[in-house]
Amino acid sequence: MLITLTTDFGPGDSFVGTMKGVIAGIAPRAHVVDLSHNIPAHDVLAGALILRHSERYFPRGTIHVVVVDPGVGSARRPILIRGAESYFIGPDNGVLSLATAALEPAEVIELANPAYQLRPSSMTFHGRDIFAPAAAHLALGVAPHSFGPRLDRFCQLALPRVVRQGNVLEAEIIYIDAFGNLFTNISDRDLPAPPALGLQIVMGAVQIDGLSAHYAAAAVGQYVALINSWGLLEIAVNQGDARRGSGAKVGDKIGVFFAN
Amino acid sequence: MLITLTTDFGPGDSFVGTMKGVIAGIAPRAHVVDLSHNIPAHDVLAGALILRHSERYFPRGTIHVVVVDPGVGSARRPILIRGAESYFIGPDNGVLSLATAALEPAEVIELANPAYQLRPSSMTFHGRDIFAPAAAHLALGVAPHSFGPRLDRFCQLALPRVVRQGNVLEAEIIYIDAFGNLFTNISDRDLPAPPALGLQIVMGAVQIDGLSAHYAAAAVGQYVALINSWGLLEIAVNQGDARRGSGAKVGDKIGVFFAN
Amino acid sequence: MLITLTTDFGPGDSFVGTMKGVIAGIAPRAHVVDLSHNIPAHDVLAGALILRHSERYFPRGTIHVVVVDPGVGSARRPILIRGAESYFIGPDNGVLSLATAALEPAEVIELANPAYQLRPSSMTFHGRDIFAPAAAHLALGVAPHSFGPRLDRFCQLALPRVVRQGNVLEAEIIYIDAFGNLFTNISDRDLPAPPALGLQIVMGAVQIDGLSAHYAAAAVGQYVALINSWGLLEIAVNQGDARRGSGAKVGDKIGVFFAN
Numbered sequence: 123m124l125i126t127l128t129t130d131f132g133p134g135d136s137f138v139g140t141m142k143g144v145i146a147g148i149a150p151r152a153h154v155v156d157l158s159h160n161i162p163a164h165d166v167l168a169g170a171l172i173l174r175h176s177e178r179y180f181p182r183g184t185i186h187v188v189v190v191d192p193g194v195g196s197a198r199r200p201i202l203i204r205g206a207e208s209y210f211i212g213p214d215n216g217v218l219s220l221a222t223a224a225l226e227p228a229e230v231i232e233l234a235n236p237a238y239q240l241r242p243s244s245m246t247f248h249g250r251d252i253f254a255p256a257a258a259h260l261a262l263g264v265a266p267h268s269f270g271p272r273l274d275r276f277c278q279l280a281l282p283r284v285v286r287q288g289n290v291l292e293a294e295i296i297y298i299d300a301f302g303n304l305f306t307n308i309s310d311r312d313l314p315a316p317p318a319l320g321l322q323i324v325m326g327a328v329q330i331d332g333l334s335a336h337y338a339a340a341a342v343g344q345y346v347a348l349i350n351s352w353g354l355l356e357i358a359v360n361q362g363d364a365r366r367g368s369g370a371k372v373g374d375k376i377g378v379f380f381a382n
Numbered sequence: 383m384l385i386t387l388t389t390d391f392g393p394g395d396s397f398v399g400t401m402k403g404v405i406a407g408i409a410p411r412a413h414v415v416d417l418s419h420n421i422p423a424h425d426v427l428a429g430a431l432i433l434r435h436s437e438r439y440f441p442r443g444t445i446h447v448v449v450v451d452p453g454v455g456s457a458r459r460p461i462l463i464r465g466a467e468s469y470f471i472g473p474d475n476g477v478l479s480l481a482t483a484a485l486e487p488a489e490v491i492e493l494a495n496p497a498y499q500l501r502p503s504s505m506t507f508h509g510r511d512i513f514a515p516a517a518a519h520l521a522l523g524v525a526p527h528s529f530g531p532r533l534d535r536f537c538q539l540a541l542p543r544v545v546r547q548g549n550v551l552e553a554e555i556i557y558i559d560a561f562g563n564l565f566t567n568i569s570d571r572d573l574p575a576p577p578a579l580g581l582q583i584v585m586g587a588v589q590i591d592g593l594s595a596h597y598a599a600a601a602v603g604q605y606v607a608l609i610n611s612w613g614l615l616e617i618a619v620n621q622g623d624a625r626r627g628s629g630a631k632v633g634d635k636i637g638v639f640f641a642n
Numbered sequence: 643m644l645i646t647l648t649t650d651f652g653p654g655d656s657f658v659g660t661m662k663g664v665i666a667g668i669a670p671r672a673h674v675v676d677l678s679h680n681i682p683a684h685d686v687l688a689g690a691l692i693l694r695h696s697e698r699y700f701p702r703g704t705i706h707v708v709v710v711d712p713g714v715g716s717a718r719r720p721i722l723i724r725g726a727e728s729y730f731i732g733p734d735n736g737v738l739s740l741a742t743a744a745l746e747p748a749e750v751i752e753l754a755n756p757a758y759q760l761r762p763s764s765m766t767f768h769g770r771d772i773f774a775p776a777a778a779h780l781a782l783g784v785a786p787h788s789f790g791p792r793l794d795r796f797c798q799l800a801l802p803r804v805v806r807q808g809n810v811l812e813a814e815i816i817y818i819d820a821f822g823n824l825f826t827n828i829s830d831r832d833l834p835a836p837p838a839l840g841l842q843i844v845m846g847a848v849q850i851d852g853l854s855a856h857y858a859a860a861a862v863g864q865y866v867a868l869i870n871s872w873g874l875l876e877i878a879v880n881q882g883d884a885r886r887g888s889g890a891k892v893g894d895k896i897g898v899f900f901a902n
Contacts, residue, residue, distance in 0.1 A: 143384075
């Protein structure tokens with residue numbers, strides 16, 4: 123059984139490794155894959171986006187654990203969501219909600235049963251004491267309803283919406299990757315197919331004419347816009363860093379203008 | 383068989399991956415888990431603390447390899463320590479000593495047998511040439527005494543002690559995690575149970591009244607003190623970075639004052 | 643079957659994890675090892691050097707995947723190289739060429755068969771859509787010639803050559819590791835054995851007399867030169883950072899002077 127881990131723990135400490143030790147002690151045959159551990163600290167939206175755009179590439183039955191959890195130990199509940207093909211484990215703060223929105227979750231369970239938690243459980247590291255043991259026991263075949271009561275609702279994150287005003291799409295930057303590529307909330311489904319030749323993207327002082335198929339369609343150091351591997355409109359610099367060049371940050375507005 | 387790796391190699395080079403290649407070539411069925419590879423360069427104390435507070439979460443029989451080794455190639459010996467339930471492999475510079483202090487090591491062996499080393503062995507990368515092969519052969523079932531002569535003593539690190547003066551505990555910061563949380567050398571056993579209501583923590587200009595159960599007990603951006611997942615008194619900022627806010631560093635003094 | 647991954651994706655995003663999901667979906671029993679994911683962005687030479695100096699430590703039959711691919715989606719071809727003992731998969735931009743130069747590749751294949759690619763394939767993430775599926779299918783036993791047509795030539799990187807002028811070797815820095823150690827293009831085979839006592843290394847204002855066996859042969863904070871674990875002449879600072887101390891960068895010249 124495959125378990126993925128996504129956290130904001132960073133690479134420096136042993137928190138992720140400790141979670142793997144707990145999993146190996148309970149479910150020695152589980153196969154653990156790191157999705158990312160460099161989510162910006164406490165950035166629930168970034169964690170939710172990474173999960174949303176990655177989970178579909180994992181095989182049926184994968185258990186995805188996400189620990190971006192600024193409210194650890196407080197009233198926010200630890201939950202398990204059963205989707206049509208996969209399982210999602212994490213805090214009920216919205217971090218699981220973008221991935222599961224498309225899946226119409228079959229069941230949401232509160233992780234309340236102490237039999238499937240480390241004892242004594244800390245108030246600051248539920249990744250080790252609640253989420254990792256839950257994933258491991260689930261991988262062993264424990265039924266979801268054994269972990270606790272069913273919940274009627276769970277916390278939902280809302281992505282900013284793309285607004286269409288006449289010939290203009292008003293959108294914004296929602297994610298920036300390690301290359302400095304700027305991901306917007308415009309998906310390929312928001313654009314005419316094939317994308318209009320006359321299309322222009324404007325972000326502050328940056329103007330880009332038309333969509334390209336790949337980075338190398340622009341000269342080295344020049345801006346380029348394309349539909350990226352998440353299916354989103356992306357602003358990049360060929361072999362460069364669009365964030366550094368433009369000073370852009372998550373939440374900055376962009377406009378897409380159509381000629382007709 | 384489970385092998386953990388802890389190093390100060392950082393994420394950028396292929397040194398850790400190369401160690402895994404060596405292990406896979408000798409013991410293809412060994413399961414390797416990264417504990418941390420971002421120990422600050424040459425920081426033996428940080429490596430020792432990470433191992434001490436993580437190893438108990440791994441299953442019986444786990445082999446822990448730690449390579450924080452500024453003296454590589456010099457007179458310091460490569461060693462193997464057999465604890466009651468686990469094995470520890472690394473340089474004899476103290477990096478294994480905090481984890482094994484509680485375990486009353488059953489046996490300490492010098493890794494001297496060239497049959498279990500890569501040949502030719504480099505003078506700068508014993509992780510690849512001595513420690514990884516030793517872990518892999520141990521995982522295959524080679525007996526500890528086959529690796530070399532038994533040693534009577536090995537290098538011990540001393541943690542700074544907590545000093546009690548009347549109603550005051552004098553302590554210090556011994557570790558800072560990636561969130562900027564400040565770990566002190568005060569353990570939950572140093573405090574009355576339940577912790578006195580009148581307790582006050584002082585670190586330079588920072589004063590914190592009482593212990594909280596979790597980060598979210600403080601307002602966002604405010605200091606909070608709690609017993610963390612390592613069982614240590616920790617100074618943190620809710621959804622913030624206590625290191626950046628205070629300028630604190632490892633070795634800085636703190637005081638804990640009791641009302642009565 | 644063992645698959646290694648080397649990329650410039652950095653640790654922050656989920657691109658590497660997504661590749662592992664694709665591999666697990668196709669070849670669930672494949673064992674994936676990370677070689678490095680912090681190659682500097684778009685730095686084909688650094689990726690090629692890491693692969694060259696690491697691949698020999700992996701067992702026979704290992705499949706090495708390297709994705710340092712600034713030209714992704716453009717005319718550069720995705721390729722598979724079969725060496726005498728291992729397989730190499732990546733873009734045809736030279737990143738595979740230093741490792742395979744010594745191996746006299748038996749066969750070079752263009753990854754052109756859509757049956758072994760994810761559909762629809764993106765133009766910006768061939769790691770996920772072409773290279774990971776190719777590695778997984780190869781691990782399952784698909785024959786190399788099934789992936790596409792055989793190629794007569796592929797892109798070769800040239801390492802800067804060491805120039806001998808009388809009693810001087812003119813060389814340069816080709817790689818800098820996370821400790822700030824400076825790797826030169828001088829290999830142990832370029833030096834007399836045993837290295838001449840009168841040897842002096844000059845890099846800008848830095849002068850080092852003789853080669854040492856290991857870092858600790860110099861005082862803490864002092865420069866030292868040695869033959870490192872890649873078999874290359876390296877300039878380091880004992881328990882320090884030679885890059886930070888000297889301001890050196892890849893491409894900087896060094897000279898080695900022999901007394902006689």
